[in-house]
Amino acid sequence: MASQLLASIGACTIVVSAFIWLRRSPASRILGTLPGPRSPSWVYGNMLQLLCADSYGDYEFRWQQQYGAVYRVKGCFGEDRLVVSDAEALRNIINNPSFGYPPARWKIGNATMSSDNVACVVGEKHRRIRADMSPGFSAQGVRNFLPIFLDVANKMVNEWEILCSPGSSIRLDVAKMMNHGTLDIICTAALGLPVDSVQNPDHPLARTHLDILGAAFVRARAGIVAEFLTTYTPEFMLRLSLHLPIGPTRALLAFKTTTDQIMEQKTQEYKLNQSETNDLLSTMFAASSKTEVTPAQVVHQIPLLLVAGQDTSANVLSWALLELARHLDFQHSLRQEILAHKRQGVEVEYDDMPLLNALLKETLRLTPAGPILERMATEDCVLPLSTEITTSRGTHIRELPIRKGQIIFLALAAYQRQEPLWGSDAHEFKPSRWLEGDPCTGPALGPYAKLLSFLGGPRVCPGWRFALLEMQVILTELLAKFSVSLPKNNVIRARLSTVQFPVDNEGAKGLHLTVERLAN
Numbered sequence: 429m430a431s432q433l434l435a436s437i438g439a440c441t442i443v444v445s446a447f448i449w450l451r452r453s454p455a456s457r458i459l460g461t462l463p464g465p466r467s468p469s470w471v472y473g474n475m476l477q478l479l480c481a482d483s484y485g486d487y488e489f490r491w492q493q494q495y496g497a498v499y500r501v502k503g504c505f506g507e508d509r510l511v512v513s514d515a516e517a518l519r520n521i522i523n524n525p526s527f528g529y530p531p532a533r534w535k536i537g538n539a540t541m542s543s544d545n546v547a548c549v550v551g552e553k554h555r556r557i558r559a560d561m562s563p564g565f566s567a568q569g570v571r572n573f574l575p576i577f578l579d580v581a582n583k584m585v586n587e588w589e590i591l592c593s594p595g596s597s598i599r600l601d602v603a604k605m606m607n608h609g610t611l612d613i614i615c616t617a618a619l620g621l622p623v624d625s626v627q628n629p630d631h632p633l634a635r636t637h638l639d640i641l642g643a644a645f646v647r648a649r650a651g652i653v654a655e656f657l658t659t660y661t662p663e664f665m666l667r668l669s670l671h672l673p674i675g676p677t678r679a680l681l682a683f684k685t686t687t688d689q690i691m692e693q694k695t696q697e698y699k700l701n702q703s704e705t706n707d708l709l710s711t712m713f714a715a716s717s718k719t720e721v722t723p724a725q726v727v728h729q730i731p732l733l734l735v736a737g738q739d740t741s742a743n744v745l746s747w748a749l750l751e752l753a754r755h756l757d758f759q760h761s762l763r764q765e766i767l768a769h770k771r772q773g774v775e776v777e778y779d780d781m782p783l784l785n786a787l788l789k790e791t792l793r794l795t796p797a798g799p800i801l802e803r804m805a806t807e808d809c810v811l812p813l814s815t816e817i818t819t820s821r822g823t824h825i826r827e828l829p830i831r832k833g834q835i836i837f838l839a840l841a842a843y844q845r846q847e848p849l850w851g852s853d854a855h856e857f858k859p860s861r862w863l864e865g866d867p868c869t870g871p872a873l874g875p876y877a878k879l880l881s882f883l884g885g886p887r888v889c890p891g892w893r894f895a896l897l898e899m900q901v902i903l904t905e906l907l908a909k910f911s912v913s914l915p916k917n918n919v920i921r922a923r924l925s926t927v928q929f930p931v932d933n934e935g936a937k938g939l940h941l942t943v944e945r946l947a948n
């Protein structure tokens with residue numbers, strides 16, 4: 429009797445499982461048949477290879493060559509995720525509001541910054557805050573910040589001149605100076621808060637800010653699982669966890685306390701009509717009555733502006749200096765271009781400097797600050813593909829059904845290294861490709877140079893013009909006075925935290941270059 433019962437239960441289980449399996453959505457059925465690497469661990473899936481590789485892209489760029497522009501990887505605890513670098517699919521995702529941030533990202537953003545920051549709001553609220561930012565980030569708006577950019581760049585030059593007499597050289601962590609310079613720029617130009625950390629690296633705001641960059645230093649094993657668990661953690665618990673007595677949360681809490689104080693100070697200045705500065709925040713206050721953004725919402729952008737506007741530019745600058753140190757002939761030609769423009773004695777027209785802009789484009793192509801972003805489908809949908817995929821069943825598909833809740837990695841750096849689009853030398857640093865016409869056979873998906881480094885669509889980086897001008901000015905001022913070269917046996921690798929940054933042979937953060945002050 430018991431064995432008959434067991435047999436019936438077994439048969440029922442098989443029938444029900446078969447029914448569920450047959451009734452799976454087309455998206456789930458196809459997902460399982462997509463190509464992709466074997467997962468080495470149930471706990472981490474492929475996440476350590478993808479996000480914590482010794483050198484960013486070690487696995488990912490190989491997987492793209494092996495499996496194509498859309499493939500499947502395993503997330504934590506057996507979850508299926510997609511990695512996408514197909515142009516049509518990317519275009520669709522970045523322009524389609526059905527793709528938002530995964531819950532973990534919202535929650536972390538809300539808990540550590542503010543719930544009204546532009547990266548964490550959607551729909552009409554997002555559109556209004558973006559409209560409020562746009563005068564300050566327009567071509568003219570950004571041009572108004574030029575005196576600030578020049579002032580900070582000249583202070584950076586002065587600091588290096590103090591360390592190095594004409595004709596001599598010194599080994600320096602140039603990444604540190606890029607961090608201080610870009611922090612001073614974002615604080616002064618965006619927030620109207622002169623910090624001057626280039627000359628005063630121990631300024632409390634600089635210390636707090638650079639501490640959180642240290643806390644986010646490397647995406648570690650624990651961080652990968654913590655991020656996964658965050659999805660299921662209530663927000664109030666995340667806020668409470670900020671008070672845990674451990675290094676990273678201490679740094680986050682100190683950052684939150686400092687930015688709360690700045691928000692309070694800016695609110696008071698606004699109420700008393702005291703702010704006489706011409707910074708981005710002031711342009712946002714001025715536009716807010718038209719855009720229906722409240723003063724509270726304006727100040728809530730402060731923590732995000734500090735985070736999004738500093739680390740990104742600082743690291744792109746570091747990568748550009750590294751490429752110059754590796755390519756001395758190009759550095760020499762670029763210096764000639766810079767000196768020729770400076771000799772003209774009028775305001776430098778940065779967009780008319782082909783080599784400077786080729787350097788920035790090539791650096792942003794190979795080492796974009798955010799090489800891989802995450803999105804989640806908030807409803808079932810279908811992704812068009814520019815290149816056919818062959819599933820493990822031999823079916824060829826041109827459209828990929830996506831189920832609600834699917835997490836997708838937007839592989840921006842891999843997209844910018846696709847050989848069919850960028851040529852067989854796509855992995856090489858070759859700024860000359862930008863001087864010889866259109867270097868990419870693909871579509872322009874982002875705002876700048878067919879690149880996706882600033883993303884595109886409604887969430888395109890609003891600060892892209894700001895970042896470009898800031899980087900043009902800093903490089904022009906530094907390279908007019910100094911040359912950079914690689915110290916012997918110095919292997920630099922890219923690691924990923926919130927952005928990709930350089931580490932040395934021992935895995936320590938920083939970019940040590942030999943800086944030589946040119947003879948007058």
Ligand code: HEM
Pocket residue numbers: 546547548558614618732733736737738740741744796797798801802880881882883886887888889890891892894895
């Ligand atoms: C080289 C420098 C920079 C790069 C490569 C860069 C790249 C990006 C990318 C890829 C995103 C989209 C992130 C996502 O949706 O997941 C983004 C968003 C953003 N960036 Fe930038 N960025 C840079 C500099 C700046 C600067 C200087 C500012 C401000 C002064 C800024 C402000 C922002 C803001 C506020 C967002 C959120 C936009 C939104 O969600 O609507 N960025 N940036």
